[in-house]
Every structure is written in C-alpha cells, then in structure tokens.
Amino acid sequence: MRSLSIAAPADRERQRRGGLAAILFTLAATLVPHAAAEAHSFLESSSPAKDSAIAAGPAKIVRTFNGPLDSGFTELSALGPDGRTHWASGAHTVAGADLSAPVKPLGPAGKYTVDYRIVSADGHPVSGSYSFTLTKPGPGAAAAPPSTAAASTASENDVPLWAWVAAALLIAGGIVAARISRGPSRD
Template sequence: MRSLKALAVAGAAAALVVGAAPIAQAHNVLVSSDPAKGASIAAAPAQVRLVFNEPVDNGPNEISVTGPDGSSRWDTGPTTVSGATVSVGLRNLGPAGVYTVNYHIVSEDGHPVSDAFAFTLTTAGTGTPTTPAAATPTVAAATTATTDGTVPVWVWIIAAAVLLISGLLVARRVSR
C-alpha cells in the first residue's frame, strides 16, 4: 500500500513538471521559394518569393540577394508581406554564377527567423547591382539575436524522467 502511495506521489510530481512545461511554439519554416533553393535558372525572375508555413508579421522583414562576388546587391525595392508570402523585386541579374538569398522575417508570434539559400544563374544577364552587400544584415548576426528566453523541451523531458525515476526508487525502497 505504501509503495502504491509513493508511486502515485511520484506520478503526480512528474505530471506537474511536464504540465508546467511551456507549450512548444512552432516558428515559421520556409516551405517553398521562387527561385527554388539550389535551382539552376537561365533567366532571372522579376522577384524572389518566399512562402512560409504560417503567416508572417508585418514587422521588420528583409530579403536581400547577393551576387557571385559576394558583395553586390541584386534586390530592389521594399520587401513585401502578404500572409505567409514574403517577396522582394529583383534587378536584371548580371554575371552567371551562384546568387545568395538572405532573409530575416518575424513570425506572427514575434520570433525572428533568419536563413539563407542559393540558386545558380547559368546564363549571364545584362543587369548591374545596386549597393554593396556590406549593408546587408548577415544571417549569422541575425540568428544569434533570436533567443526568446524559453527553456528547451528536452530540459523538461529530462527533468520529468529524473523525477519519475526518483519516485520509482523511493517507492521501491519504501516497499521493502
């Protein structure tokens, strides 16, 4: 009877720890883009379009496109948001090579999301870039500033497991 009581207490404590864990909030994830990640294209599209799994906040969102030299900017105009789609205009692209799309968006829950991907222009265009990429926020800098202060789920799982095992050990010791 005592072991059953100890087991019930341990189970209740574990349930309390797991129940007190914050609900995991999913943040926006890129589900598609035009041009697509890793694509090889012969002609530049008029814009870069990113589609996320959830609506994007109208906060400070930015898409930038750098050329094969890593310093020239090929995006033009403001970054626009329409629901889960974020886009920016593109100049006529210039030299053939790898172009990098950097993006920094704000999820509807306020969490910033940053990443980058590349596509390859296979046929040189006639365009010229705008400003140097030095003005572009880097993905690494944006990513380091995205801590939202929540405790990772794995910490709660380990705490619950430790509590459960401790309760079982106490119950076993009491029953002897």
Template sequence: MRRFVIGAVALLVAVLGVIPAAQAHDYLVGSTPKLNSTITAAPKQVSLKFNDIVLTRPAPPELSVQGPDGRYYETGCATVSDTTVVVPVALGGAGKYTVTWRIVSADGHPVSDSISFTYRPTAGVTGAKGIAAPKSCAVDAGASNSATKPTSSSGGVPTGAVVAVVIIVIVGVAGAALIVLTRGRRRPDEALEDDDED
C-alpha cells in the same frame, strides 16, 4: 471511475497536442526562383512563400539577395502579402545567388534562413552592378496590409489564448479526477466504525 480517469487523460493529451501547432514557427514552402534551381532569364523580383502569415510587426521582413561577387542585388524593400514576401531585384553576372531572410512568423517569433539559386544568362547579357551592403529598410514596408495580426484563414492562432485554455482544462481535469478519486475512497476511521458496529 476508471473510465472517467482514462477519458480525462485522453482529453488532456488531445488538448496539449494543440500547443506545438500554435507555437510552431513559419517555414518556407516555396520560392521563385526555386531552391537550388538554375535560371537563364533574370527575374524582376524574388519571392518566398511560407506556410502561415508573415507579420510586419514588431519588425518588417528583411530579405537580401547576394551575388557571387559578394555584392547585393535587391533594389527595394521587401513587402508582405499574407504568406508571401517579395523583394525587387536586378541581378548581376552569372553565378550562385544567396537569398537570406528574417521574418516574424505568425506565432510572433523571428525566423531566419537562406536558400540559393544559380543564374546563367545568355551570352552578351549585361547585369547590374549591385551594392556593397544589404539595402536598409527601416520603414515598415508592409504596415498597411492585413498581415499585422496573427489571425488569418491560414490558421494563425494567438499562442497566449491557447495556453490559457490549456491551463484551464488541465486544472479542471485534475480537480475533477481528484474529487472522483477522493469520493471513491473511504477514510480509515469510517471503516473502523463500521467494523465495530458489526
């Protein structure tokens, strides 16, 4: 009985360990330009790579690139390809650029953050003028790609299914443990009857 209870508890702990993994939000694993890097050639796009797929519903990804002058330098809407979000850009003058994003991660929750890089063009290079506000992208730019569902070879798992399985396992383990413990005990009146017979 003791071994059964220990085994049941170990199984329960192992199953519960799946929940944080399933509910973990996507996080940035790489970018081009790289975080805190200094570049001398103006890129045509800025890309962000995440640890898991990026969803395009219920909201498309938002990605802006703000220059040292406070203006914005993305020239189009962000697009998604599995774990990567890309936005076209035309940088302006030299200085620090901040890339800010908001995405829907594989677990269905929104995630937002920012990184920066420094642009140091060679002398005589003329940059773009930028725009006063981030580009508005109301249309789902990535609706046609495969990142619209939280299923992928990268390991996206629907959180609801995991939680349902965990609840079933918890109820099953608790019920089995209760049955074993109850059978292992003798009721007080049964014990008294045995004593009387002796």
C-alpha cells in the same frame, strides 16, 4: 528520547505515487510550451526555386510561407556570386503569406544567395537562406551595384526562452520527486 518512525508499506506506496505524480506533472508542463513552438512558420515555396538554374534573372524574388507574415518584422536580401553585391532593389513587401522584393537586373553568371528573416505567429524569429544559379550573365554584369546589405546575425539554432523554462521545471520536478520518494527525514 528519540522516536523511530517506520513507514508502513501503504505509506511507501503513497510516497511513490506522489513522486510519480510530480514527474508526470513536470512532463506535462514541458509539453504545453512545446505545442506552441510547433506554430513556427515555414517556407512552402520560392521563386526562383531553391537550387534552380535559370538563364535570365527574375524581376522579383518571392518567398511563400505557410501562414500570414507580420510586415513589420521581415527582411529579404539577395547577394551575388561575390557574396557582397546586393541585388535586391527597393523595399521588400508582404502580402499575406508572401514576402517579395524587386531585383535589379542580375549581373555575372553564378550562384546567388537569398537571405530572409520573418517572425512566426508564435513570435519566434525564423531565418534562413537558399540559392539559385544564373547560367548566363545578365545585363547588370557590367556595372555591379555596391553592397548595401549586412548579413543577418540571427541563428535558427538560438535556444528559445520556453526551452530554458522547461529545463528548469524538469529539474525542479526531479528534486521534488526525489524528496517525496525518500519520505520524511529520520532524525
């Protein structure tokens, strides 16, 4: 003989509260990794300044970030107006929050692009680029050095692991909430 169970209104209310609790727990679990993501480093200033126009080339390029950098995981390059000629000379250096590289005497007038890549305090890679314009040809215009730098393949839009984990938790929480709100199966 089959028994038919009819849930009392108090039981349905308890099931709804359980479902709401599961949803709130899932949302809270997704916010914890998000708080860590807010620790990404960001650029505070640069020399030469972004989108600036300068008459003479700088002796070095300096990028200043909002916090100390890990010197083992940084890159900095400077490309000329042709998009290929590499103007940074020697190794880049890290001093606290500053990333810098010496620059060869710049060549032709035009737009120079500086590419960088660092690792934030939270371990997330941060990369970007900016440009400045040299308004007068520099002493390096006659003999442009050969290209030695490769463009960075990393993207700032890479989806970090924590976002995938958060999505999985949301889906799992939704399934649990749906099962709780439906109540026991009636066979």
